[in-house]
Amino acid sequence: MASPSLSKSNFSLHSFSSSPPLSQFPHFTSITVVQPKFFPSQLTVKRCQNAPSIPIIRAQTSPDFVPDAKFYKVEAILRPWRIQQVSSALLKMGIRGVTVSDVRGFGAQGGLTERQAGSEFSEDTFVAKVKMEIVVSKDQVEGVIAKIIEEARTGEIGDGKIFLTPISDVIRVRTGERGEKAERMMGGHADMSSALSTS
Numbered sequence: 001m002a003s004p005s006l007s008k009s010n011f012s013l014h015s016f017s018s019s020p021p022l023s024q025f026p027h028f029t030s031i032t033v034v035q036p037k038f039f040p041s042q043l044t045v046k047r048c049q050n051a052p053s054i055p056i057i058r059a060q061t062s063p064d065f066v067p068d069a070k071f072y073k074v075e076a077i078l079r080p081w082r083i084q085q086v087s088s089a090l091l092k093m094g095i096r097g098v099t100v101s102d103v104r105g106f107g108a109q110g111g112l113t114e115r116q117a118g119s120e121f122s123e124d125t126f127v128a129k130v131k132m133e134i135v136v137s138k139d140q141v142e143g144v145i146a147k148i149i150e151e152a153r154t155g156e157i158g159d160g161k162i163f164l165t166p167i168s169d170v171i172r173v174r175t176g177e178r179g180e181k182a183e184r185m186m187g188g189h190a191d192m193s194s195a196l197s198t199s
Helices: 080-093 138-152 189-198
Strands: 032-034 043-047 054-057 071-078 098-105 112-116 119-124 127-137 160-167
Touching (some): 138 160
Antiparallel strands (some): 071 127, 071 160, 112 119
């Protein structure tokens, strides 16, 4: 197959004054919405007239966007004095394997303030909280979230937040077990399920 010959005339420079008027370029009379096949439907590209393509990314609006997984990590940022109450309630449910960390942050509650002689002074912009992390199987998620809310809620600003993240796999370091075998703990979900099925 012969390659096309290139001449210097093909690469001539054009000044802006000699470029064709805009009326010679094609115009789009309507907005076209394109949904690429390689992305989920959360990304949409709109084109309007000669404007460049602008991607529009939609935020998650429903739980339908949460990927399906066997395990989920429930992260709860809570008041420190509520942790014992929450962990005791989770233990009664058969939930084991809870990680707790001291964290600091701010939200609607703001930071700590001190009153002195009728004036308020801000001591710190961050509030001390505790982060509780629990990895549970899919069928336990709603029960764990409901129990955390029930035990941690005071009705005041600063009660905290709960985040839910899908987990692709669980691996036990000691044995290398994966999945449900790795998630299983003595007295935990798997033992309680087998005890209920045998009785």
